[in-house]
Amino acid sequence: MPETRPPIDLSGQSLAALAAQIEARGSLPPVDRWNPDHCGDSEMRIARDGTWFHQGRPIERPAMVRLFSTVLRREPDGSHVLVTPVEKLGIEVEATAFRALEMTMAGEREQRRIAFRLDSGDAVIAGPQHPISIIATPEGPSPRVAVRHGLEAEIARPLYYELAEAAIAEGADPPGIWSDGAFFPLAGE
Structure with missing residues (x-):
């Protein structure tokens, strides 16, 4: 039986509404x-x-x-x-189970929340349960966000550049980004 839940759409939603939608999916x-x-x-x-x-x-x-x-x-x-x-x-x-294809951010520094829409139709909010990491691969650094059950989504390169831009603008040392109360360095392993 095919999945009947519609994909999550990030556009025009506040992070609070998006979090509620993720929770309501069951x-x-x-x-x-x-x-x-x-x-x-x-x-x-x-x-x-x-x-x-x-x-x-x-x-x-x-x-x-x-x-x-x-x-x-x-x-x-x-x-x-x-x-x-x-x-x-x-x-x-071949690489990761999912890809993070769209992103929305609200807030700054410690108050920031970052949501990613995945190619599976799901969404996650980066934070302690869904950490962002940079993994060294033979193809080069791979920015990722943890999804569930050991699965990860590779963050699309343009989204990673947006994260890096925000991190550089905030001047953290090491460069990194906050989301949902957790700090994630944006340097490779």
């Missing part, structure tokens, strides 16, 4: 509590650009991608799985 499946035996490979892959594939062909229905994203988690060994109460299937993830 809970996602409790994949962190499901631990069935690993039963194979899903023959699925999430490409670096966020495109989901099954048996080498793109999944064209956004609602199906949103549904699969709700049962995705990252294992302690770094692998990714699709999990239900009765099965666990491997899925290849």
Whole structure:
């Protein structure tokens, strides 16, 4: 059954309204509590650009991608799985499970809140539960925000530049950005 919740739209919403909308969407499946035996490979892959594939062909229905994203988690060994109460299937993830494609900010310094819209149709507000980090990769620094169950969203480069601009303007040492009461350095590991 496809995901029926509509994607979150950041445009024109206050951060308080957005936080309420995120909360009102309801809970996602409790994949962190499901631990069935690993039963194979899903023959699925999430490409670096966020495109989901099954048996080498793109999944064209956004609602199906949103549904699969709700049962995705990252294992302690770094692998990714699709999990239900009765099965666990491997899925290849080339970079990160999600991409942060849109951002809105309100406030300054310690009072700032930053929300990201993800390619899955979900949104997160950066903070203690959703920290921002810069990860060194073979392709160069990768700005990310934690989403859930070990999953991350790579922050689109233009959004990262906006974050860096705000950090430089505020003059923190080391350069970094505040969101929801937490400070995140914007230097690589």
